[in-house]
Amino acid sequence: xxxxxxxxxxxxxxxxxxxxxxxxxxxxxxxxxxxxxxxxxxxxxxxxxxxxxxxxxxxxxxxxxxxxxxxxxxxxxxxxxxxxxxxxxxxxxxxxxxxxxxxxxxxxxxxxxxxxxxxxxxxxxxxxxxxxxxxxxxxxxxxxxxxxxxxxxxxxxxxxxxxxxxxxxxxxxxxxxxxxxxxxxxxxxxxxxxxxxxxxxxxxxxxxxxxxxxxxxxxxxxxxxxxxxxxxxxxxxxxxxxxxxxxxxxxxxxxxxxxxxxxxxxxxxxxxxxxxxxxxxxxxxxxxxxxxxxxxxxxxxxxxxxxxxxxxxxxxxxxxxxxxxxxxxxxxxxxxxxxxxxxxxxx
Amino acid sequence: xxxxxxxxxxxxxxxxxxxxxxxxxxxxxxxxxxxxxxxxxxxxxxxxxxxxxxxxxxxxxxxxxxxxxxxxxxxxxxxxxxxxxxxxxxxxxxxxxxxxxxxxxxxxxxxxxxxxxxxxxxxxxxxxxxxxxxxxxxxxxxxxxxxxxxxxxxxxxxxxxxxxxxxxxxxxxxxxxxxxxxxxxxxxxx
Numbered sequence: 001x002x003x004x005x006x007x008x009x010x011x012x013x014x015x016x017x018x019x020x021x022x023x024x025x026x027x028x029x030x031x032x033x034x035x036x037x038x039x040x041x042x043x044x045x046x047x048x049x050x051x052x053x054x055x056x057x058x059x060x061x062x063x064x065x066x067x068x069x070x071x072x073x074x075x076x077x078x079x080x081x082x083x084x085x086x087x088x089x090x091x092x093x094x095x096x097x098x099x100x101x102x103x104x105x106x107x108x109x110x111x112x113x114x115x116x117x118x119x120x121x122x123x124x125x126x127x128x129x130x131x132x133x134x135x136x137x138x139x140x141x142x143x144x145x146x147x148x149x150x151x152x153x154x155x156x157x158x159x160x161x162x163x164x165x166x167x168x169x170x171x172x173x174x175x176x177x178x179x180x181x182x183x184x185x186x187x188x189x190x191x192x193x194x195x196x197x198x199x200x201x202x203x204x205x206x207x208x209x210x211x212x213x214x215x216x217x218x219x220x221x222x223x224x225x226x227x228x229x230x231x232x233x234x235x236x237x238x239x240x241x242x243x244x245x246x247x248x249x250x251x252x253x254x255x256x257x258x259x260x261x262x263x264x265x266x267x268x269x270x271x272x273x274x275x276x277x278x279x280x281x282x283x284x285x286x287x288x289x290x291x292x293x294x295x296x297x298x299x300x301x302x303x304x305x306x307x308x309x310x311x312x313x314x315x316x317x318x319x320x321x322x323x324x325x326x327x328x329x330x331x332x333x334x335x336x337x338x339x340x341x342x343x344x345x346x347x
Numbered sequence: 348x349x350x351x352x353x354x355x356x357x358x359x360x361x362x363x364x365x366x367x368x369x370x371x372x373x374x375x376x377x378x379x380x381x382x383x384x385x386x387x388x389x390x391x392x393x394x395x396x397x398x399x400x401x402x403x404x405x406x407x408x409x410x411x412x413x414x415x416x417x418x419x420x421x422x423x424x425x426x427x428x429x430x431x432x433x434x435x436x437x438x439x440x441x442x443x444x445x446x447x448x449x450x451x452x453x454x455x456x457x458x459x460x461x462x463x464x465x466x467x468x469x470x471x472x473x474x475x476x477x478x479x480x481x482x483x484x485x486x487x488x489x490x491x492x493x494x495x496x497x498x499x500x501x502x503x504x505x506x507x508x509x510x511x512x513x514x515x516x517x518x519x520x521x522x523x524x525x526x527x528x529x530x531x532x533x534x535x536x537x
Contacts, residue, residue: 261487
């Protein structure tokens with residue numbers, strides 16, 4: 001038991017240090033050092049929970065014996081018996097949960113480290129800038145959704161370069177809520193039904209990439225209709241495009257100028273990759289590519305701190321975000337083919 | 348009376364189905380014609396760069412490579428294209444002339460290093476490449492619309508409506524490997 005207590009205490013200290021280091025890490029090297037620290041622990045990163053399991057078993061057994069005793073002694077189970085049983089079982093469950101949860105903390109920390117590594121590998125930084133979020137919310141029709149609330153939950157900043165263009169971008173997670181009243185039927189307790197109304201809040205999430213440097217007239221290409229639209233409509237020649245998208249602009253010629261065949265075909269190819277994609281161009285705000293996919297900044301982790309050497313190799317290798325790169329490639333293509341000027345300034 | 352109403356309802360339903368199919372075929376045909384006009388519009392964009400090409404040819408005297416002849420042939424091929432008639436053979440010829448001209452230019456500039464390095468030539472080549480990409484994309488859109496139209500007249504019961512009322516013929520898609528290669532963009536390659 002004493003050995004387990006020492007091991008658990010050392011592990012707790014290590015986890016605290018690793019968590020702290022992970023929070024403050026600013027480079028891949030910092031993350032690699034975390035994995036090296038884990039490797040130097042020289043024991044599996046697993047809490048020894050025998051004591052907790054034994055205690056939980058004793059408590060559960062005591063609860064069962066209490067019920068049995070009352071049943072035998074009083075021939076029925078008194079309310080105090082049930083209360084005692086519930087307290088003992090809750091304590092047993094609490095101990096089990098504590099034991100399982102602290103072992104899951106290793107996996108949670110591995111996730112945090114890997115997520116940070118993916119962002120570092122792809123030159124993306126989390127951004128806590130309320131003013132930027134508010135600017136985006138005010139600038140694009142994409143964010144005029146939700147009659148109850150609208151908020152940019154997360155904001156990241158990145159830079160992308162290709163042979164012909166380069167731009168800085170914001171990646172966002174937008175959450176909006178629609179409020180509505182609905183009627184429902186319930187039993188009136190007398191064998192009949194009555195109709196009642198209640199308020200329902202529908203939560204929606206959209207994600208996207210905003211590129212402020214884009215300079216273009218207002219054009220909206222959407223597959224997921226926004227609540228607010230532009231006055232003029234335009235239909236390109238492609239049936240496939242028209243099956244998926246609608247185009248609107250402040251005037252038809254601006255849209256026609258943007259929607260060259262190479263751009264139309266790029267939109268067609270984008271449709272199976274992103275869910276419900278929209279592209280909005282605003283003269284003062286730039287470009288906003290929005291979609292329903294929530295996995296553009298996610299990659300699959302293979303190893304964890306439990307296998308420190310393999311995890312270190314995983315962290316050291318570059319982890320590409322394929323879907324994000326496809327979305328960025330689309331924006332580069334748009335910049336090259338549409339009559340859009342890109343002001344190459346970093347954010 | 349009931350029989351009469353039943354027959355009338357079935358006849359009205361049939362008439363509506365026939366009208367919807369008939370209009371669908373016309374809509375698809377219009378989409379093909381619009382896509383074709385789009386291809387021709389993109390092809391004719393080449394007319395905008397021909398004067399600049401002629402100027403370069405004269406400035407650097409690229410006559411021995413036959414560039415001037417190729418420019419004349421391309422202009423003539425572009426002139427014969429019509430936005431009103433789907434003429435894939437004419438389009439193939441214009442694309443062939445474009446390919447010849449680009450290859451001719453590439454051979455010719457090998458002997459003129461200063462031309463090869465010049466900004467105006469590189470801008471011109473970039474513009475040609477951009478145009479070729481748009482032509483490739485326009486051809487892809489045309490082929491997609493043709494496929495929609497052909498499916499629209501060949502599948503049952505559209506084939507019956509087409510046979511009796513529209514009487515439209517199947518349209519050939521445009522196949523030209525050089526032109527298709529002009530459009531290199533693909534998200535799936537990433």
